Amino acid sequence: GRTILRPSAFGLTFRDEPAFGEHLRVTSVTRTRSAGTWKPVYGERDTVTDACNQAVISLTETRPPHRNVEMTFRACDEGMAFQYVVLPSEGRRESVLLEEHSRFVFAQDFPAWVVPTAQGRYERLTLSSAGADRERPLVVELDAGLLVAIGEAKLVDFARMKLSGVSGSA
Numbered sequence: 001g002r003t004i005l006r007p008s009a010f011g012l013t014f015r016d017e018p019a020f021g022e023h024l025r026v027t028s029v030t031r032t033r034s035a036g037t038w039k040p041v042y043g044e045r046d047t048v049t050d051a052c053n054q055a056v057i058s059l060t061e062t063r064p065p066h067r068n069v070e071m072t073f074r075a076c077d078e079g080m081a082f083q084y085v086v087l088p089s090e091g092r093r094e095s096v097l098l099e100e101h102s103r104f105v106f107a108q109d110f111p112a113w114v115v116p117t118a119q120g121r122y123e124r125l126t127l128s129s130a131g132a133d134r135e136r137p138l139v140v141e142l143d144a145g146l147l148v149a150i151g152e153a154k155l156v157d158f159a160r161m162k163l164s165g166v167s168g169s170a
Helices: none
Strands: 012-014 024-038 048-061 068-076 079-087 097-100 104-106 111-114 123-126 138-143 146-150 166-168
Antiparallel strands (some): 068 079, 138 146
């Protein structure tokens, strides 16, 4: 019942192609729910419960070059994730992704634990004073003891997210 994130933009920039993120049409939405367990390689638990709701939203550009992208959103008890999948399009051989423009607009100017470089020293600042260059994970304090961490995974042939897209609005 609490707003943590406000509506936030997304988009992709490709080499020698127009940016992707505007003039889109939703062509399908597929919702699924999964429930199961998995065994971690290390950690405090022998088994981890994995119960998630998932939505796959298929998007098509309404203007040339008419690219197709699926965005998968997954919400679990332990967190949420999303993923872009750029689908093959007729007449296009290959696209080179240069930048990802995912944004996270927080409902407030929360304190955050920020580090400007890999293996640097974390500092507690507000989102608005944290600066543009931040490493992952970025840990945001919603309340005492309630934390959100923004991270990345599966960066194979994909541009790295810039955390300059994280902001707090008053």
